[in-house]
Amino acid sequence: MNHKAKGSNAERELIHLFWQAGWAAVRVAGSGSSKYPSPDVLASNNLRKIALEVKATRDHAKYFTKKEIEELVLFSNTFGAECFVAIKFPKGNWRFVSVEDLKITEKSYMISEEETELKGFLFEEVIEK
Amino acid sequence: MNHKAKGSNAERELIHLFWQAGWAAVRVAGSGSSKYPSPDVLASNNLRKIALEVKATRDHAKYFTKKEIEELVLFSNTFGAECFVAIKFPKGNWRFVSVEDLKITEKSYMISEEETELKGFLFEEVIEK
Numbered sequence: 001m002n003h004k005a006k007g008s009n010a011e012r013e014l015i016h017l018f019w020q021a022g023w024a025a026v027r028v029a030g031s032g033s034s035k036y037p038s039p040d041v042l043a044s045n046n047l048r049k050i051a052l053e054v055k056a057t058r059d060h061a062k063y064f065t066k067k068e069i070e071e072l073v074l075f076s077n078t079f080g081a082e083c084f085v086a087i088k089f090p091k092g093n094w095r096f097v098s099v100e101d102l103k104i105t106e107k108s109y110m111i112s113e114e115e116t117e118l119k120g121f122l123f124e125e126v127i128e129k
Numbered sequence: 130m131n132h133k134a135k136g137s138n139a140e141r142e143l144i145h146l147f148w149q150a151g152w153a154a155v156r157v158a159g160s161g162s163s164k165y166p167s168p169d170v171l172a173s174n175n176l177r178k179i180a181l182e183v184k185a186t187r188d189h190a191k192y193f194t195k196k197e198i199e200e201l202v203l204f205s206n207t208f209g210a211e212c213f214v215a216i217k218f219p220k221g222n223w224r225f226v227s228v229e230d231l232k233i234t235e236k237s238y239m240i241s242e243e244e245t246e247l248k249g250f251l252f253e254e255v256i257e258k
Binding site for chain 1: 145
């Protein structure tokens with residue numbers, strides 16, 4: 001499966017989780033290529049709105065470009081949504097990490113698998129915050 | 130330009146209008162083919178959320194399948210958004226029509242160009258409702 005298809009499948013998996021929990025969720029078209037900032041997934045349950053940058057990875061740390069994170073924050077501020085990066089490591093559950101819990105390096109934002117387990121919310125936690 | 134490309138361009142035009150007005154807006158991926166109901170465009174300005182089914186047409190009336198409208202309403206109720214059909218006839222501006230202003234026929238919902246002009250909100254009106 002190519003990189004893009006893997007990304008779309010990870011997003012569909014999340015969409016499914018949200019609908020199962022009584023939220024509405026959509027994948028955003030052209031995320032990363034649109035002229036305007038946009039997240040990968042948008043979810044809402046009438047009371048809360050959540051914008052997500054979604055990554056499934058086989059590595060033990062996940063990196064994000066500064067642009068990805070800055071656009072996620074800019075989009076969320078304008079749309080009026082909370083934002084998280086949703087990360088899935090091979091043996092773990094989905095974890096939802098706040099932007100302030102990412103480490104800033106010279107060129108990117110990153111978080112290790114260990115930190116993700118420590119600081120990331122589980123799906124059940126993020127929808128009941 | 131094929132039907133699908135024309136639809137995407139109409140959606141991009143609307144996305145642009147919303148961002149210009151200080152709202153955030155996205156095109157939804159796989160609208161119409163997703164397993165879950167989804168609109169074509171989602172916009173929010175922190176206070177209000179709007180879900181749109183988007184149609185540009187060269188005809189003098191616009192038809193929607195019952196499925197399109199039912200899914201727009203179902204999505205919007207779950208997401209917590211207001212919903213409209215956004216219609217553009219060749220010589221007109223974008224008009225935003227409430228679902229209750231569509232006419233129900235045996236197999237579809239429809240609205241004529243004339244009724245659209247009478248009952249549809251202009252973009253400036255819909256964002257300031």
